[in-house]
Amino acid sequence: MRRLVVTIILAKLIRPVIPMDINVKMDDLSEKENAFNDSIQAGKVIEPKDWMPEKYRKQLLRMMSQHAHSEVVGMLPEGNWISRAPSLARKAILIAKVQDEAGHGLYIYSAAETLGMDRSEMIDQLLSGKAKYSSIFNYPTLTWADIGAIGWLVDGAAIVNQTVLAKCSYGPYSRAMLRICREENFHNKQGYQILAYLMRGTQEQKDMAQDAMNRWWWPALMMFGPSDKESPNSADLLKWKVKLFTNDDLRQRFIDRTVEQAQAIGLKIPDDKLKWNEETRHYDFGEINWDEFFQVINGNGPCNKLRLKQRNDAHANGQWVRDAAKAYAAKKKVN
Amino acid sequence: MESNHQWPTWEVFTQKKQGAPHEHAGSVHAPDGEIALLNARDVYSRRQEGVNIWVVPSDAIIASSPEDAGAFFDPANDKMYRSPNFFKTADGLKQI
Numbered sequence: 181m182r183r184l185v186v187t188i189i190l191a192k193l194i195r196p197v198i199p200m201d202i203n204v205k206m207d208d209l210s211e212k213e214n215a216f217n218d219s220i221q222a223g224k225v226i227e228p229k230d231w232m233p234e235k236y237r238k239q240l241l242r243m244m245s246q247h248a249h250s251e252v253v254g255m256l257p258e259g260n261w262i263s264r265a266p267s268l269a270r271k272a273i274l275i276a277k278v279q280d281e282a283g284h285g286l287y288i289y290s291a292a293e294t295l296g297m298d299r300s301e302m303i304d305q306l307l308s309g310k311a312k313y314s315s316i317f318n319y320p321t322l323t324w325a326d327i328g329a330i331g332w333l334v335d336g337a338a339i340v341n342q343t344v345l346a347k348c349s350y351g352p353y354s355r356a357m358l359r360i361c362r363e364e365n366f367h368n369k370q371g372y373q374i375l376a377y378l379m380r381g382t383q384e385q386k387d388m389a390q391d392a393m394n395r396w397w398w399p400a401l402m403m404f405g406p407s408d409k410e411s412p413n414s415a416d417l418l419k420w421k422v423k424l425f426t427n428d429d430l431r432q433r434f435i436d437r438t439v440e441q442a443q444a445i446g447l448k449i450p451d452d453k454l455k456w457n458e459e460t461r462h463y464d465f466g467e468i469n470w471d472e473f474f475q476v477i478n479g480n481g482p483c484n485k486l487r488l489k490q491r492n493d494a495h496a497n498g499q500w501v502r503d504a505a506k507a508y509a510a511k512k513k514v515n
Numbered sequence: 516m517e518s519n520h521q522w523p524t525w526e527v528f529t530q531k532k533q534g535a536p537h538e539h540a541g542s543v544h545a546p547d548g549e550i551a552l553l554n555a556r557d558v559y560s561r562r563q564e565g566v567n568i569w570v571v572p573s574d575a576i577i578a579s580s581p582e583d584a585g586a587f588f589d590p591a592n593d594k595m596y597r598s599p600n601f602f603k604t605a606d607g608l609k610q611i
Contacts, residue, residue, distance in 0.1 A: 230581045231581075287558070290541045508550075
């Protein structure tokens, strides 16, 4: 609020105050919106204080808060294996990765706050179950190989998404994505290496890796969201360059780059219809089970309730740390 | 739920290496400057991305307004002679 006040004061110094948007006629508003759309087409990057249509702000807030929540909830399935990582090195690496996910959540919350919503409000929406996060984290991590599959497939899919988001029209989001992409490559590689090592091991270890592949492949493909024909927000988001490619384009890009990586370490992709298509220069692939996708999104995945409980518990368990920090700051102020 | 994460925001500026300017990295929430610095280090410099960090209370920053950019930066508009490219001199010289 104070930031806004400063802007208004500054504006008053320079020229007479113009009436707020409420008094602007519809024609003026659509004119403003057209100018906004044109500037985006011309490659302008939007910054927090620029005028933007309310729908643009809302869509971005929805997307960015969901994205931040996904980073935060994403710590849970992996945190599950920190105490059971097979070596000290693996444990240190996994802790660093999970800490990165917390950092990613914070970058995106920070960027989302520039759109006028407090982080506390976003977090409350997550804790109450009102806000959505990526469905992939509602699947369980049953074996150590799952940690490999998450780093390689889940973070691999996220990289494809985020590399494109780094070029989106909203400045703070795009800058957060650039930072995230740099760190995400470490996540991707450490996951792939876990599976590569298992595939060089005993038959039991190989089976464990293949089992993780079988369980994570399809949910990873679902991470890109439903086909754009059924994605209600796609048209607006594409127009505003919040999205630069369709969900289907990005899914295809992920498949094309991942198949070879699987083959290189001897993992089989659990899709009989997967085949290189010489004509399209892409892999053809089988039908995705969208029923499962919508089931999980609507709260009926294997771990939806568990994740929400874990997140609420983690938040409650951190209360004493927040209290202590607050008390310490207050004490220093008095002295 | 009590609003326990309503600490004020601090803008974070990191210096990549000695001699480089500080650049805006993002923001953190913290009850005071000291904790803001620690949070800023953990959030924006986990890979030695910085050798120095500034944190500034967000509401201490006074920014110019994008809508007024035209009028605000107007004094510089008609002074192209401040750029060396303004001056056409002899062709074929290696310098000047």
